[in-house]
Amino acid sequence: MPELVFGIAERILEKLGSFAYEEFCLVSNVKNELRELELTMAIIKAVLLDAEVKQATNYALSIWLRLLRDIFYDVEDVLDEVECEVLRKQVVTTYGSTSRKVCDFFSCSRALAFRHKLSHKIKDISEKLGKIVAHKHNFNLTERHDHVMHWRRRDLTYSFVPPLDVIGRNDDKEQIISLLTQPDSNRHDNVIPIVALGGLGKTTIAKLVYDDKRVAGHFELRMWVCVSEDFDIPRLIKEILKSATGAIDETLGVDLWPKKLRDSLEKKKFLLVLDDVCNEDHRKWNELKGLLIGGSEESKILVTTRSNKVASIVSTDPAYTLGGLSYDDCLFLFVKWAFKEGEDKQYSRLVEIGKEIVKECKGVPLAIRTLGSLLFSKVDEREWKFVRYNEIWELEQKEGDILPALKLSYDQMPSQLKQCFALCSLFPKDYLFESGKLIAFWMAHGLLNKMPNQELEDVGNMYIKELLSKSFFQDVENYSWCYRFKMHDLVHDLALKVAEEECSTIESCTQKIAGTKKNTEKQNRNNHWRLAGPLPEYCRPNDSNPNSSNIGNYHISKLPNSICKLYNLQTLLLQSCVRLEQLPKDIRKMINLRYLTVATLNTCLFENGICLNSLRFLLINKSRRLKILFQGMDVCLTNLQTLVVSMCPTLTSLTHDIKHLSALETLTIARCSLLSLLEEKDNRDIKLSLKKLEIFHLPKLEVLPQWLHGCANTLQYLCISHCDNFMALPEWLPSMKSLQTLEISYCSKLSSLPEGMDRLTALRELTIEGCPQLDRSKIAHILKVLQLEDHPNMTFKSWENDGI
Structure with missing residues (x-):
């Protein structure tokens, strides 16, 4: 590199x-x-x-x-x-x-x-x-300046594939649905392969089919598994089980997983999607297929693959071959990604250049989206011509080569973004990234440039949004405290290519670390190797190991105090150490710690005298004896911005602990069965500046705490979900002048919304789901005022079977 x-x-x-x-x-x-x-x-x-x-x-x-x-x-x-x-x-x-x-x-x-x-x-x-x-x-080198980072204004997309956003694939979708749902005497196999070159949209089509109501209604059970290059049978059994049942008992030995799978599928008409299969070993395929016997004869397996050989192995019937998009569809897609809505009418000359660029993309949607994203918001004709007449189109392209459009877009990145992108090659294909952890990973390698009045975490978030806007990340899910997203296989191939001389993934079976292709043996011995790799929880466990059910750090009960001498340590992930008795006593000496996740058996997380002013993110998870977070008044977390508390069944109070977290912006509370959030008398003066609040599975919650009213000028996002005893939103809710998103779901006792919600002038999205007592007649007047001129961008979402 x-x-x-x-x-x-x-x-x-x-x-x-x-x-x-x-x-x-x-x-x-x-x-x-x-x-x-x-x-x-x-x-x-x-x-x-x-x-x-x-x-x-x-x-x-x-x-x-x-x-x-x-x-x-x-x-x-x-x-x-x-x-x-x-x-x-x-x-x-x-x-x-x-x-x-x-x-x-x-x-x-x-x-x-x-x-x-x-x-x-x-x-x-x-x-x-x-x-x-x-x-x-x-x-004969001359001075050049780095590309300037232009932060994009395009909104983030989400994990589901909105049908209206998929161009030119409706006929393909209908034909595949017909193959899955209609009896066909010409087919002898229940496996349907979809074959196409990388970037043509195999996974997108499979998602559209998988989510279609007709398919959902036709099959009793639907399962989705990303296979990629690792066709490890125990891992696939585990992933299929997780998709079928929602979870898997990690203490269950791998030898019992096949029986558990058969029991889950027995006599059911199921659909299993195996996405991105590369395996060309007949024996492995037959072994997996043998484990799926037991379901209804009408069950179907949908396989996506780049390889015709793989298609011939998994099915005796012809594969469904996905072709490139038509020129008209390609141009429509390009305009959608390169211009804001209607803007193309103002720049007819740019559209003409775009037509030539589209021809070079040869019907590949990924290439079109990538170049459209590259040119988005650019109106200088020279920049468009640079793409159109770039010499990369003249290079001979062989099977398996990086798409020219991807390489061209990568070449136009600023240097700091190139480094961050290249380091993503260390994660496996189809890996589900989490923004906070990826940012911590970049930060640990010193890849985030400091900016005036910006924390490094903010810089990392801007980098992620930039890579999303360039289509280098996709399938993004937006949570209050993080984004989750994936990287397309071809984009991952590009990351591997640009990083091949710099870093490499070494697995337990690796016997030799290769040098660069052009190095001699002597040069290899003198190569300057710098080891970098994903944090331990990123690494895929060896599921073929009979003992792999005890994954992670389950048995660790104590950390050596000497770990606190790692003064430069920024990220410490301990949430899988569910038997950890307490944090080391000198943790206050870890003065660079910014990102901490932890599980503990202690009744208190931090004792007196703890000062971790560098800490920005704290996740407390699966701490089954935790009663209070902080012991004493001299616990200093003055820069803590995000606090996530999850699965702490003995936690009864939180307001006393968060009272002094003056920098807290995001608070997520989930699955704490004794926590009601009702404030104590001496905590009525809490003054927080929360921007985002999420509350999940709190059975004791009946009303929102009064101290939340103090965030009236700052709170932008409020989500309350699966709180069975939550009865009413407070009358002061309409005073939340900054509230943009309000989501309420599966709160069975919620029967009304407060008057005056038309005063929520910043509100742009209201989602109500699974609230059977909140019928449309009770909130019709509110929905009416929310559609007035003061709310031109207002979106109201209701969902099936929710009583709305």
């Missing part, structure tokens, strides 16, 4: 200019060395973008970039050492040391030895860097 060297240089220069290094330089006598290094880095950075563009056709230049990359990583390693020392000083100064008398940090023998060692390292690196930089003149 030598094309990402520019981003590494940016990270280094940002670190060199930080206050921590300024402070360190003043007392460690390495100021001159670091300043000289910073100057050299700044000079070389100016021409790196030009080098990254030209290295594709200049092998010597690509080698030069690789050498620079390796030495840049050496620089980063040294700067990481400096950062750790600065943080160590900060901790020692604040909390002292219990093991020995602490000498002056920068004068003790340890510090003197460190400074001496550091000085030699910097001089050595500077000499090596100088020798490499000296060859710069051989390549």
Whole structure:
């Protein structure tokens, strides 16, 4: 990945200019060395973008970039050492040391030895860097500027596929539905393969068919499993079971899973969709199919695949072949993604160029959406011509190559976005990303550039929205505290391609770590490897292991206190450690901790004196003895923005704990059976600035707490779901001037909405579902006022069988 060297240089220069290094330089006598290094880095950075563009056709230049990359990583390693020392000083100064008398940090023998060692390292690196930089003149490089990040205004889409958003596939949909639901004497197999090249929309068509009411009514049971490259039978059994029953008992041994599957399918007419099958092993397919015997003879299996060979293995009947979109449909789709509604009428010349671009996409919807997204909001004709006449269209395309449209869109990304995208290659295909954890992953690798008045989490969110707007992420689900989304297989292939020289996924069965194709054996031995990988919970467990039912960290009851010496640690995920007795006592020393998920057997999460002012996100999950979150008044979480409390059955009060969380913006509470949220007398003065509040499965909740009224000017999103005893929304609800979204679902005792809801001038979406006592006659007047001119964008959603 030598094309990402520019981003590494940016990270280094940002670190060199930080206050921590300024402070360190003043007392460690390495100021001159670091300043000289910073100057050299700044000079070389100016021409790196030009080098990254030209290295594709200049092998010597690509080698030069690789050498620079390796030495840049050496620089980063040294700067990481400096950062750790600065943080160590900060901790020692604040909390002292219990093991020995602490000498002056920068004068003790340890510090003197460190400074001496550091000085030699910097001089050595500077000499090596100088020798490499000296060859710069051989390549006739010029200064270029990085692409400017333009944050998109396009709204996010959701996981379901709205039928009106799918162009040119209605005939295909109807034919596949007919194959699934109508008797056909010409077919001898209950497996129906859908075959198409990548990017043509196999999964999209399968989703449309799967969600169609006729299909849902025809089959007693529907199941969906993403297969991808890992055709591991135990894993597939587990995924099919989860789709069929909603959950699986993790303590159940894998040898019992086949029987559990047969019991779930017995005599039922089911539809099973196996999405993106690559397996060409007859034996594995026959083994899986044998496990599905027992359902009704009218059951069907729908398989999507890129391979005709796979189709011939899974079925003896002809496959359904999905072709490319027609030119007219392609143009319609392109205009929809490249322009705001009606805007194409203002830019007829751009539309003419777009017609030529559409022809290059050869009927592939993914390519059209990607290029449409790339050109969205751009009205400079030169930018459109750059895409139309780009030399990438002239390259010979072989089967399995990256789609030119994807590579072209990637090439136009700013360097920091390229790095974040490339690191996504470490996650498996079809992985369900969660925005908070992905942002934490990027942050841990130093890929998020600081912006004025922006937290790194906010920057990460902007990066995700930008990748969504470019169609590099898809199938997004929007929750109050995170997004969840996937990456198309072809986009994942692109991430693997651009990251192939930088990072690699190593599994338990990996016996050899390969170097780059052009490296000699000697070069491989000297390769500068930097190991990076998904956090442990991202890794797919080896389900073929008979003991794999005890997945994760289920048996851990205590963490060593020494973990608190990881002063640079930003993310700590402990929610699967359900037997953890308590957090280590020195957790306050983890002064960089920003993202924490935890389960505990303790009755209290944080004891007296805990100060984690860097913490932004806290999830407390499956803590079956937890009664209070914080013990004492001196618990400091002054920057905590998101709090998620879930499955804490003994938690009875929350208001006392959140009273001092002045920065809290998002609060999610779920499955806490004793929690009512009724405030105590001394908590009526709570003043929070919540923007989002979600409440799920709280059987004790009858009314909203009075303290929520204090968020009248800030609350934008309110969701109450599956609260069986929730009776009424408060009369003061119409005073929530910032409320944009109100969702109420499956609250069986809710019988009315408060008067004056027409005063909710910011309200744009009202969803009511599964509230049988809230019939239309009781709220007709409210629905009427919500459709007045003050609410031109108002959306009211009701759902089937909800009494509306």
